[in-house]
Amino acid sequence: MKRLHILLIAAAGLLFTTSCKKTLEEKAYSFISPDDFYSSGDDAKVAVNGIYSELYTYDLYLQPFWNLTLLDDDHVSGADWYLGAAGAGNPQSYWGIDRPWAGLYLIIARANTVLEKVPGIASANITDDLRSRVMGEAYFLRGWAYFQLVQLYGGVPLRMHSLSVDPNQNVPRSSVKATYDSIISNLKNAESHLFYASDSRSGETGRVNKGVAQGFLAKVYATMGSGALTGSITVRGGEDNAFYPYTKTVVAGYDSLDSKACYTLARDKALELINSGEYTLFDNWADIWLKANRNLKEHMWEIQSLAGSSFLNDLHAYFTAGSYPFGLGAVWMTNNHYLNYEEDIDTRVLDGVTHQYTAYRAVSAGTNYYYPSWKSAKYSTDASGNSYYNNGGTDDKAFVTKFSDVSSPDVSTSDAFFPVMRYSEVLLLYAEAENEVTGPDANAYLYLNKVRLRSKATSAPAGLSQDEFRSFVLEERGREFSLENIRKYDLLRWGVYLQVMNKISLGQNNISKVRTTKNLLLPIPTSELSANSAITSNNPGW
Template sequence: MKAISTYLKASVFGLALLSTVSCKKALEEKPYSFYSPENSYNNQNDARAAINGVYNELYSWELFQQPFWNMTVLDDDHVSGADWYLGTTGAGNPQSYWGVDGPWVGCYAMIARANTVIENVPNITDIDPDVQKRIMGEAYFLRGWAYFQLVQLYGGVPIKLKALSANNPETNVPRATVKETYDVVISDFKSAETNLFPLGHAKAGEPGRVNQGVAKAFLAKTYLTMASGASTGNVTVRGGTDNGYYTYTKNVVAGLEGLDARAYYTLARDKAQEVIDSEKYSLTESWKELWSIAGRNNKEQMWELQSLAGTVFINNLHNYFSARSTFGVGAVWTTNNHYNDYDVLDERVLDGITHNYQTLQGTYIFYPSWQAAQYKVVGGITYNNTGSTTAERAYTIKYSSVADPSVANSDAFYPLLRYAEVYLMIAEAENEINGANANAYEALNKVRLRSFPLYTPAPPLPQTPIPVPEAYAPANMTPEQFRSFVLAERAREFNMEGIRRFDLMRWGIYLQVMNKIGTGQNNISKVRQAKNLLLPIPLNEINSNTALKGKNNPNW
């Protein structure tokens, strides 16, 4: 907690995120302590630097420098990798990972910093009222985002909505219920929605900042998470050792029992529709362009974690996830089973997976071996895998476009929200409310059509390019079939973006799906126990917060 009680820095992140903050101001260190806010919140520059301090925590070694994505991306049924890297969180052993406490510590650091902004920025008079309003919206959003992550990862958590001070010295706070924690998330996202400006507004803020559309989408996502967690029924998932289709009876997520799932699905659909109706966002036409440097901060990437080469705001996503890295090859890849869940015409696998690459040692490798006719000889180069199964690695392109791919730490951007998810939220919610109707299909196919080629039909049909038949989701699905298809579509669309694990959890099928695999590709264990449904609360918190009464999450 030392980062909370000493200083918040505008630092280089002010340069990476806020082009209007001067170099001198961005590098100043000021005492944004909750003990003496009068020294820190005097004018607009102070307010901007303080909100930068909240954003800064996203780029800490508690969150997205590694721990957060390590503990979410690596823990699902569609990821494999080197055993030296996936042997902890990737194998269901988070306590063996050095960053196990990261999500808890990082989220509460964000909450503490956001609390000081919320309490002190309203008192500033030397500030543009619109900027003041936006900063308040950002603080509410980031606090809500932190609680949203905490409740999904740990269940109900202690709620702290005031900065620690002489007037509020209490550090021993009991756990709230899951529902009470979600109520805080919803309240904060609503406050953010009210205060933030829409994308394109002159005062909406620079790339990397959240805006009104992002707040609306996360509010919809919160409703959707609660609704699916409270739902009953069956879900069919492709997987297991044979990549077959298995139907599971879902479990209601603990703490959401008795919730009116249909009502929350309605809230989710309607709020997501507001984002669509705003016409502020659009899907990127080209899958490759979406993940290029030129595609950063476009109208599909609603909220991305920013990076800047040559500063401290870099990460090792490229090194771990890309085909070529300083390790020789990357340490994380998509399983062969998941690769085979894409249609052969789907650009998310044609362009989204690296089929031909050269390792750091100079070896030319193609993937997959069963498509040798397509990938073994390309551009006059013969890619020879020498029959090695270690070459069966489907590396994503999502973190490959960086300024300098030869270094371990680079400027990969990380997607925190994409517009495609808004459409798929509508598809899921509409199906759960009214069945697989035209509205549900329209939203689902909106995402699918982007990733498939067009063709010109033969006469006498009009000679206008149209999507190939494979682009469309199967017609006449039942609600249960549609539900399962949307879940699979989300896996195809958001592969390696940290969404799959949360999807399996909110649908109450995580244990069933993982244990159906047992030992997965590259001998990575997918066996999970009931305790893996929640992460362990840090022992420091258990020991210092007497209101927790020494109790951790079950079986930790």
């Protein structure tokens, strides 16, 4: 892993320093031209690391990318000073609202250059396997970037060449379907070029590989399938945490897609990956989040971090109970979502929520708190006789433990990893897709229950109808991936985001959950509208 970070730093510092003037414009800080640079296998590796390096910026995973989405769902609450913008339906008030567009198109620009230049490296200077791997990573990252863009903005301009090859800045928005066609083409190319993680040719730890490409193909197909589906789905929520049925309509732009065909492709691709034997679940749910287990078993792709380097983030400070800069963390799971689990047996809340903690104080001891207030007999005193407090109101904060195990918890930035895809998602994607293609058969139950039983939860209820199984899987994804930046995308692809959020209205800690049509998509940045005359209007409501 150290090798990966050294290469990333070199790539970010030497080759891929960029200007903010134009999203797709690379500013040269060296006399070495791209043609001169791409001359060896080492050059190809540095170049593809330059694509990865954009993930570790304030365009994307250092904050804006998850701030604009993770904070904006029905299962999250937090401090009003932090959730008062994007978390309250006001992304325009957040300083980073335009950054994901810039960051994702920068990934695309760099991938385009790699895909144009690496094929021209002389065979004497690069092995066939390395060329294939680098090309596969570039295809994947380009496809992944467009997948994020279509979910956040709808149909977007498809820029498939570097500006040196195609200098035209005025590219119109493609349809949602055309954008997905490009995503699938890129991910299929990635799949054919990459190697499984178990193959020594797959490269350094932390890179994407063939299994990750297959997992994302399954996810893309399922996103298309759910977006194009009609029917009904039930979601637990509202202020009373009851079960509310919603009519599921086709998501705008997905009307030309064949839902069952998409789900068939999702099921088959997920099963192909399952049958490959490349990944397994950790036996104990809590083991997923140990530092020692990063990049192992079910961790298919994580955003890496490295203590003592510039590759650090704010996850520990914002998402854990005892926060160095704030005293207490700024984001937590809602009480209602906590009650969606079997709280006395499910390790995703027994081990996944901090039940006794102390507010961080640099000088004096902070206050001891316990959670939840209704479990005072269990949590108000620890084994050493120390007392913990909860006022039954504002003290009820379900801080997750997912980002707690870091090298230096007493600093404002840390080396927490962020999961982009875990193997449990592949299992749940299979269960979801099989239900939509065939119904809730034994295979659908098998993979759903693999996820549930691993966390000591009871098996899913037998005899569910197709609609009931669909609803159960959606809720299971909410339980399994809480605060992993998946829930909002799920509500959007099922077409129930507005209904679910507005059913809550005013959430825990007085965080507004009221949403309007404009909250379905982010606004295209004004800088893009000014520079690209082929885009004549913004997204609805913006």
